[in-house]
Amino acid sequence: MLKLSDRADRLPASPIRRLAPFAVAAAKRGVTVHHLNIGQPDIPSPPELLARLRSFDQPNVAYGPSEGLPEMVEAVRRYHEKVGLPLEREEIFITTGGSEALLFVLAVVADPGDEVLVFEPFYTNYSGFAEMVGVRTVPVTTRAEEGYHLPPAAEIESKLTARTRAIMICSPNNPTGTVYGDEELERVAAICRDRDLYLISDEVYREFTYDGLKHRSALTLPGLEQRVVLTDSLSKRVSMCGARVGWIASKNRELLDAVLRLGQTRLCPPTLGQVMGAGLADIPQAYMDDVIAEYGRRRDLVFEALSKIDGVSVRKPEGAFYLCAGLPVDDAQSFAEFLLEQFDVDGETTMIAPADGFYATPGMGRSEARIAYVLDRERLGRAMTVIEKALELYPGTTR
């Protein structure tokens, strides 16, 4: 009997995908769906970058080098220099989005059967990338009541085995919005040094911090230069999610050489996205300042609106454009379906991401949801009203 691989059987259906048919049905009924379930920013890309695309005048769309177009690599180098992370060009490898960056890093640091520690709740797709290359993600739980900050060293170390190859972190965090401080980063750094592990640091949301909080890059951790691998992306920073341009940055040249050998198999990252992205280091600071200020205002609005709803537990996120909220419901997945299937306020409803998909430990996150504040404030306000009113009618409300 013709069958698929065991790997294929293990690949989870995306938690968002389970909801997709309900969203389609809602739209068919004429209901406007506010999509807070995915980090798709509505903010315009910098005009400088869009202009680069318009001035593309090649007769065809040619392969670039596997490591990225020289002007893109240089733009990323200059960008890093501006944010205080000096790197050589040879320490940067352009990828097809942050997704490929994570996939490639996992492939070159771990073999099938090896393990990588990851703090849950975590970006769901980490599991998918790991599954693809046969690597196990081992969850270490962070807790809402601790603001999703990292647990004590002993708790982290208790998850290490002889097969652990790396620890993965993401700060500012998706899905929690938490920004790790010096002390907790150094805690992880010490474990990596002592236990001979790589530190994979997903810094896609680097700029997105609020209330004057500063993001600290893992690349600045002393004595960890050869262990740290950054993964990053244009997607969120300049609203170019669909361009599929990201990168790996590391001081470990041997690792980058392996990444290059891997990257040569897929020829090159997308040329057109790089044509735009090559302007990265020339984006006016005012653009980034405005974008971050806007996300800050959205965060305040969503946080305040949720705080006022009876039974909702929420902490003010420190960065990124997500928050995890505890909802007074039996099951956030059912509530999300209810929102799409049976509920609207004046023809509008809200799509949220049930948080169980962000946990690897079974049973966790059942009454939590991730909310991405990626719409303008007017729409966000209406989306919050939908949640508030829906909790009054949803049969599984527990408050």
Added chain:
Amino acid sequence: MLKLSDRADRLPASPIRRLAPFAVAAAKRGVTVHHLNIGQPDIPSPPELLARLRSFDQPNVAYGPSEGLPEMVEAVRRYHEKVGLPLEREEIFITTGGSEALLFVLAVVADPGDEVLVFEPFYTNYSGFAEMVGVRTVPVTTRAEEGYHLPPAAEIESKLTARTRAIMICSPNNPTGTVYGDEELERVAAICRDRDLYLISDEVYREFTYDGLKHRSALTLPGLEQRVVLTDSLSKRVSMCGARVGWIASKNRELLDAVLRLGQTRLCPPTLGQVMGAGLADIPQAYMDDVIAEYGRRRDLVFEALSKIDGVSVRKPEGAFYLCAGLPVDDAQSFAEFLLEQFDVDGETTMIAPADGFYATPGMGRSEARIAYVLDRERLGRAMTVIEKALELYPGTTR
């Protein structure tokens, strides 16, 4: 001691990459290098597709669906209909180039340690994709003296084991230019049926056949509908290699469902390439006819020029835009280095791809090279003269 994965150690350096520093050095010396080492077409993309890019007017570059933009999926469906391969939209999944298509198919049909049969010489990157997902490529040799056509069934079957999950074919073939006929395709089909295997068919060069020869798609093989998986790409057909848009097509919906779950982890294929590619089914037939006629003339030129060189053995390729030539040299890699490092004709030299990189069996292809006829005829003519004159001076010439 911090180390990389065994997988990373096993990843081969690209055979082209070994030559890259020599090409860079040649260019620095002021020598013009004719790149016949890579399938990067110089032909302009269809104006209709370039116009689509110029009219892109979105405020940012958003994620599309994981399975591809609806207009891209529909374009691929209509394209297949035009070439006589009726498919439903649900039987098509848009990928980040043919590379990702191959990677995803391998991941969902085979587990780490499983095997896939592939006919050597074969497209080098098949090995890299397989290595990435822990799958072994098992070579079955095709021979120059048989025009690189498929060997008898018994020879193919002798390579099958309990772990074999699929047979991979590529017709028109890269690197040999061979187009498989009905009888040999049915030979492979029978083995797949009898031994319960998938047939992965890379049909990127479908249109590129000469002398009135017709390409036959594996999708038309009777009784094999659930076993056949096509991988394809915009890259060569419309000179959009850098756009990174390809696809998987199959009547096996269960397989496509697994591909979708895998594809969701990387969010979506590049939006900008799809904006262009959505015009695929509207390209005038005259564009494709002109392109194919041009490649046909180039093939004739290269074939005739090589045939006249003493000691070179070459067969007229039936399709694609490559040929494999036996050279009267001790080692094609050394000869390729000699061309770049020590030789020029009036300031011009030629870069070729040593064919040993296309064989998995050690020692094979040492005196063969792949030549991609992807330059205009004037340049191709001069590139052939370079090879002819270099063989007179190269110390390792064996004739």
